[in-house]
Amino acid sequence: xxxxxxxxxxxxxxxxxxxxxxxxxxxxxxxxxxxxxxxxxxxxxxxxxxxxxxxxxxxxxxxxxxxxxxxxxxxxxxxxxxxxxxxxxxxxxxxxxxxxxxxxxxxxxxxxxxxxxxxxxxxxxxxxxxxxxxxxxxxxxxxxxxxxxxxxxxxxxxxxxxxxxxxxxxxxxxxxxxxxxxxxxxxxxxxxxxxxxxxxxxxxxxxxxxxxxxxxxxxxxxxxxxxxxxxxxxxxxxxxxxxxxxxxxxxxxxxxxxxxxxxxxxxxxxxxxxxxxxxxxxxxxxxxxxxxxxxxxxxxxxxxxxxxxxxxxxxxxxxxxxxxxxxxxxxxxxxxxxxxxxxxxxxxxxxxxxxxxxxxxxxxxxxxxxxxxxxxxxxxxxxxxxxxxxxxxxxxxxxxxxxxxxxxxxxxxxxxxxxxxxxxxxxxxxxxxxxxxxxxxxxxxxxxxxxxxxxxxxxxxxxxxxxxxxxxxxxxxxxxxxxxxxxxxxxxxxxxxxxxxxxxxxxxxxxxxxxxxxxxxxxxxxxxxxxxxxxxxxxxxxxxxxxxxxxxxxxxxxxxxxxxxxxxxxxxxxxxxxxxxxxxxxxxxxxxxxxxxxxxxxxxxxxxxxxxxxxxxxxxxxxxxxxxxxxxxxxxxxxxxxxxxxxxxxxxxxxxxxxxxxxxxxxxxxxxxxxxxxxxxxxxxxxxxxxxxxxxxxxxxxxxxxxxxxxxxxxxxxxxxxxxxxxxxxx
Numbered sequence: 001x002x003x004x005x006x007x008x009x010x011x012x013x014x015x016x017x018x019x020x021x022x023x024x025x026x027x028x029x030x031x032x033x034x035x036x037x038x039x040x041x042x043x044x045x046x047x048x049x050x051x052x053x054x055x056x057x058x059x060x061x062x063x064x065x066x067x068x069x070x071x072x073x074x075x076x077x078x079x080x081x082x083x084x085x086x087x088x089x090x091x092x093x094x095x096x097x098x099x100x101x102x103x104x105x106x107x108x109x110x111x112x113x114x115x116x117x118x119x120x121x122x123x124x125x126x127x128x129x130x131x132x133x134x135x136x137x138x139x140x141x142x143x144x145x146x147x148x149x150x151x152x153x154x155x156x157x158x159x160x161x162x163x164x165x166x167x168x169x170x171x172x173x174x175x176x177x178x179x180x181x182x183x184x185x186x187x188x189x190x191x192x193x194x195x196x197x198x199x200x201x202x203x204x205x206x207x208x209x210x211x212x213x214x215x216x217x218x219x220x221x222x223x224x225x226x227x228x229x230x231x232x233x234x235x236x237x238x239x240x241x242x243x244x245x246x247x248x249x250x251x252x253x254x255x256x257x258x259x260x261x262x263x264x265x266x267x268x269x270x271x272x273x274x275x276x277x278x279x280x281x282x283x284x285x286x287x288x289x290x291x292x293x294x295x296x297x298x299x300x301x302x303x304x305x306x307x308x309x310x311x312x313x314x315x316x317x318x319x320x321x322x323x324x325x326x327x328x329x330x331x332x333x334x335x336x337x338x339x340x341x342x343x344x345x346x347x348x349x350x351x352x353x354x355x356x357x358x359x360x361x362x363x364x365x366x367x368x369x370x371x372x373x374x375x376x377x378x379x380x381x382x383x384x385x386x387x388x389x390x391x392x393x394x395x396x397x398x399x400x401x402x403x404x405x406x407x408x409x410x411x412x413x414x415x416x417x418x419x420x421x422x423x424x425x426x427x428x429x430x431x432x433x434x435x436x437x438x439x440x441x442x443x444x445x446x447x448x449x450x451x452x453x454x455x456x457x458x459x460x461x462x463x464x465x466x467x468x469x470x471x472x473x474x475x476x477x478x479x480x481x482x483x484x485x486x487x488x489x490x491x492x493x494x495x496x497x498x499x500x501x502x503x504x505x506x507x508x509x510x511x512x513x514x515x516x517x518x519x520x521x522x523x524x525x526x527x528x529x530x531x532x533x534x535x536x537x538x539x540x541x542x543x544x545x546x547x548x549x550x551x552x553x554x555x556x557x558x559x560x561x562x563x564x565x566x567x568x569x570x571x572x573x574x575x576x577x578x579x580x581x582x583x584x585x586x587x588x589x590x591x592x593x594x595x596x597x598x599x600x601x602x603x604x605x606x607x608x609x610x611x612x613x614x615x616x617x618x619x620x621x622x623x624x625x626x627x628x629x630x631x632x633x634x635x636x637x638x639x640x641x642x643x644x645x646x647x648x649x650x651x652x653x654x655x656x657x658x659x660x661x662x663x664x665x666x667x668x669x670x671x672x673x674x675x676x677x678x679x680x681x682x683x684x685x686x687x688x689x690x691x692x693x694x695x696x697x698x699x700x701x702x703x704x705x706x707x708x709x710x711x712x713x714x715x716x717x718x719x720x721x722x723x724x725x726x727x728x729x730x731x
Contacts, residue, residue: 012081019074019703030073038066049728057724064717071710076703087130087691089121090171092162094178096138096153097572100625101659103209110179110207110661111151113681114144117177117205120685128691130172137161138178140573152573152622155184162191173201173689179208180662180669188665192672202675205684208661214243215659216304217626219278219650221297222470224548227287227312235283239299239306240276241267249301251281256294260285267301287314292644309628311646315344319551320380322372323349325387328359329418332387334528335543336362338536342544348372348381352393373398378405382551387525388418391425391432399431406434406517412550413519417487421445434519436512438490445487454482455502455524457509463499464567468549469509472541478503480530480538487523509546517553520546561616561642563596563631570623571650578608578631580642581616593617594636598647601627607634623649 018027041062048054093099099111121132134144139153141161159182165174182188195202222236237251246267253261261283287293293314298307321339325332328351339345340362348368349359356371369377373394378384378401391399405411413434417423421442426432439445457477463469471477477500489507492498496512499520511520530538563580570576580594594617598606606624610617617636629647633639663677670677678684704710 012079014077014079017076017078019076019701021073030070034066034069037069038062041065047730049724049730053724053728057721060717060721060724064714064721067710067714067717071704071714074703076701079700079702081698081700086125087128087172087689088170089125089130089132089173089175090135090165091117091121091132091175091177092135092137092165093144093149094138094153094156094158094176095136095140095149095151096156096181096183097151098156098179098181098208098659099138099151099153101208101213103211103213103659104207109148109151111177112148113177113205113207114148116681117175117684120681121175124685124688128688133171135165137165139184152625154571154573156181157185158182159186159188159191160184162188163194166191166194173203174675175684176202176204177207178204178666179660180204180206180666181658181660182662182665188669189672192669195673201689202670202673203684203687204666204670204675204677205681206661206663206666206677206679208659210660210663212243212658212660214241214302214304216241216244216299216301216306218297218299218306218308220648221295221308221310223285223295223310223312225312227285227293227314229287229290229314233285233287233312235285235295235297237281237283237297237299238278239281240278241301242276244277244302244304247302249279249299251283252298252300253283253285254296254298255285255287257296287312290314310648311630311644313643318343319345319548320382321345321347321385321547322378322381322383323347323359323362323385323387324389325349325351325359325385326389326393326418326420326422327351327353329387329525330528331416331418331525333362334531334536334539338540338543339547340364341536342540345544345547352389356393371398373401375401375404378402378411379409381405381411382554383412383414383547385414385416386423387416388420388422390420390422391429399429403431403434406519406553407515410516410553412517412547412553414546414550415519415521416525417445417521417523418525419446419449419485421449421487423487434514435493436496436519436521437492437507437510440488440490448488449485449525452484453486454484455486455506455508456480456482457500457524458503459500460498461567462497463509466497466499466564466566466568468499469542469545472538475538477542481532483524483526483529485524485526489521489523511549513553518550520550522546561633561637563633563642563645565631565645565647568646568648570647572623572626574623575620576623576647577618577620578610578645579613579616579618580610580633580637590615591636595634596631597634598624598629598631600624600629600649610636623647626650 018030021027021030042058045058045061048058093111093114095111100109102109104110125132136142136144136149137158139155139157158178180188217240219238219240224233227233235253244267249265249267251263251265252259263281263283265279265281267277267279285295291314293312294309295312296307296309298305323332323336336347336349339347347362347364349362350371351357351359358368358370384402402413406413415423415435417439421444424439424442424445426435427439459469459477486502486508489510492507492510493512496510498507498510500509501507508523509520511518527539527542561580561582566577566579578596594610596608596610598608608619608621610619626649629649631645631647633642667677676687678687
């Protein structure tokens with residue numbers, strides 16, 4: 001909100017005074033002294049000319065003496081200009097997320113009280129002569145925008161913000177609009193200590209209820225974004241509730257509007273009324289048709305209901321993986337067996353030890369070619385795995401066919417360096433250009449694997465943003481047995497992403513898009529060590545995510561653009577970037593701009609325009625209100641050539657732990673600074689001071705004693721006296 005100004009008023013008063021007299025009662029003695037001087041000049045004048053001339057001369061000398069006495073006292077006109085300056089009222093409004101709660105008597109948001117307060121202060125300011133400056137706090141500092149501001153702050157550092165306000169401003173009246181909740185930094189008591197000794201007044205408009213209201217919300221829904229048709233897909237639902245007692249919950253899973261699963265969840269009563277109780281439910285979904293599918297999760301408990309939607313892509317055919325290796329290593333054997341047990345995957349494997357042969361023990365089909373590497377055969381493959389295979393094991397035509405299948409056909413390519421370091425031999429070739437990072441020579445790679453140094457895999461921020469390498473709920477990747485030996489990875493190629501590192505930050509999984517397809521370098525080849533006592537659980541989860549990610553080019557072969565949010569899961573108010581990038585080569589004539597619409601809870605739509613960013617387009621924005629949001633292209637490019645992107649916005653966690661207004665802290669602050677606490681706008685307006693204006697006076701004096709006119713008058717009187725005496729020839 002723009003500052004509301006009140007005009008200053010000025011008034012001037014002029015009066016006569018004697019500057020050199022410290023008190024007004026000295027005027028009488030001064031006048032008596034002037035009369036005495038005049039009488040003395042008349043009485044002891046000496047011989048004077050006779051007649052009228054003598055009386056004029058005598059009077060001139062007497063008057064000159066009297067004026068000299070009066071001028072010595074400093075007669076002057078004193079003008080006092082008094083300016084009434086408008087009072088300064090600073091209104092600070094808490095914009096933290098808790099201010100969005102609708103627990104006021106009229107069931108509006110806490111922050112909505114700004115509207116009647118602004119109207120009341122505007123009227124009172126005009127009547128009582130003060131200006132209003134509106135500022136935000138609660139993690140969203142700065143001048144308030146017009147209208148009712150949004151409450152999106154992730155935390156409530158009210159203590160430090162008020163302390164800083166005291167140091168920067170000296171308002172005549174500070175009005176604080178807040179629920180008093182502090183979730184970050186010092187408490188309000190510290191700000192009260194800083195305020196002591198200030199002359200300004202403080203009025204706190206306390207909003208929000210002190211009662212704990214029942215609440216239910218969904219934190220997140222986890223589901224494989226690349227799902228297979230007609231297969232069971234796990235869905236994990238994490239939700240929270242407060243003050244709902246022991247009421248059971250009903251969790252319903254819907255796919256494209258049709259109910260698939262409904263489970264009853266018994267909930268324990270919280271130890272404290274304000275405590276948040278987290279719950280986790282595991283369901284399974286079956287997708288019956290190919291393409292985008294809408295997954296909806298509805299949680300009902302204690303008469304409340306919340307819903308969260310998200311979108312997944314469903315594949316109609318099985319994922320086809322071709323494994324090309326030199327020999328049957330432990331990693332290849334256990335990986336192939338895990339994929340064989342996955343009904344959504346078809347495995348074809350060929351080995352080149354001695355001669356090319358089909359690895360029938362792990363293939364899912366009973367028969368097939370010994371080296372299915374022709375363009376027609378590769379067109380049926382989603383991902384090719386090159387596992388420690390020397391370059392001379394492949395013919396030049398086969399190398400070219402693999403490269404073409406990746407760049408133009410959208411096939412995925414997984415590089416798996418092994419103990420021999422044979423993958424290093426591809427560098428410098430056309431197919432080697434698809435390695436997303438530099439590698440040392442073969443001997444260096446071999447020594448690194450023999451070193452047996454332990455490596456614990458950790459997801460990178462990029463993997464989290466892309467939703468890749470999601471760990472199992474039982475154990476995260478760093479908690480699994482360490483991997484012994486890894487290929488040393490040098491600098492990542494331009495445009496490549498590091499999806500995982502070890503505990504020392506060394507890259508273990510690096511990927512990059514190459515035109516229509518993707519290639520990925522996996523620097524470890526002993527994830528089979530994760531099978532101990534758990535079978536394929538972690539090995540399959542790790543590799544299946546990477547393989548389906550690499551196969552995305554096949555599925556999106558008809559899509560020219562990719563729209564995504566980074567990060568995909570974000571807290572309300574945090575920074576997020578929408579990016580639109582070409583899937584393959586950049587178009588020769590890119591559009592000037594692209595318009596995207598964000599559709600959120602309740603059908604709310606936020607149109608926004610993306611600006612050119614390299615070969616694509618991007619936009620930086622603050623995450624909107626909590627809920628599931630879908631970004632779709634509306635203009636600039638053909639919407640049929642780009643998929644939709646999803647953005648999951650979470651409510652700030654710290655702001656939800658205890659939503660009650662902290663009236664004790666507010667009252668203690670007001671008592672410490674000599675302020676007042678109000679719970680409604682009319683009471684605050686009625687208690688405003690009648691006049692907050694401050695008077696500033698400027699005094700101007702126009703003296704007589706030091707003016708040319710006073711000197712001229714004295715000189716003239718004495719000259720008349722002297723002239724007459726000279727005319728009468730008197731001494």
